[in-house]
Amino acid sequence: MKKSYSVIYIAFLILISWVVNAESATFLVFGGKSGWFGNETIKIVEREGHIAICAHSRLENREEIIEELSEVRPDFIINAAGITGRPNIDWCEDHKEETICANVLGCLNLIDIAWRQGIHVTNFGTGCFYDFDEDHPMGSGKGFKEEDEPNHFSSFYSRTKVYLEKIMLNYPNVLNLRFRMPVSFDYHPRNFIVKISRYKKVINIPNSLSVLEDLLPIAVDMTLKRKKGNYNFTNPGAISHNDVLELYKLYVDPDFTYSNFSAKEQGLILKAGRSNCELDVSKLLKDYPNIPHIRDSIIKALQEMHRLKLSKSSN
């Protein structure tokens, strides 16, 4: 009964959009129900006048996906589903089978089915499998390019993403976007700014970060344009933890204090090593030259967070 309602609802959405706007496309979004990126993507797809349908099938269930595709008949699939671990990626160290099932087998399953049906898939991937090295020293501004081999394998989560990427990119229907350390203009608990402002101690290393407000609309646009292949998907430039927190003091909370520890000391409290690197985004900037530098975008995020804080305290 519940399922027939959902079929009617999807048909209704498609019909309405066809009447209102013959140009609108249907996006099936995996990870849209409970996921951070998926949820935000659905809002953007709808804001742009398209239909976003939240996928209910599990990535590893072939029959379920095939049935859902025949019901929804999407023009595009966005895969924002995957295991990220709770409270963080350390979880994956002790849940390797579940992590492989979703992040490798499941994602490949979805891509393979979509390829057989001629449907484009935009996969939300990660660039968290690099560490600064001799050829890409910290602070040099020389970032890792899409074709550089990963060199960070000390977390199981990152390893599954490397395995996935290497196989996935053989499919001609795939666009893979490598996000890193996401930032949003709100107090989402997984916003990088919120996370590091709540840690007892932070490392101080410059990194490439992805500001969702800047990049998710671009992800939707790239999907509509059926772009393919691999893209580093962060804002240009890198910013250190201390720089972000100094800006936090300036724009949000002048009384805020923080203290640092070394990456070696951080390693003692984590199960899995964390990637620290800068990505080269020249490929992305060729098509989207106006993506703001990370420092400018962090300032905008902090200004918006300050505004939210004031409006909350005045309520």
Ligand SMILES: NC(=O)c1ccc[n+]([C@@H]2O[C@H](COP(=O)([O-])OP(=O)(O)OC[C@H]3O[C@@H](n4cnc5c(N)ncnc54)[C@H](OP(=O)(O)O)[C@@H]3O)[C@@H](O)[C@H]2O)c1
């Ligand atoms: N957030 C980050 O720091 C970050 C950075 C770079 C890249 N990424 C990548 O971007 C993607 C989205 O990240 P996110 O932060 O939005 O993750 P998230 O908030 O943890 O959401 C993940 C979503 O995936 C769904 N999911 C997990 N396993 C699934 C399966 N087997 N079948 C179907 N759905 C499944 C979850 O649904 P259930 O709860 O129902 O399982 C959830 O809706 C992930 O692949 C992540 O690795 C994230």
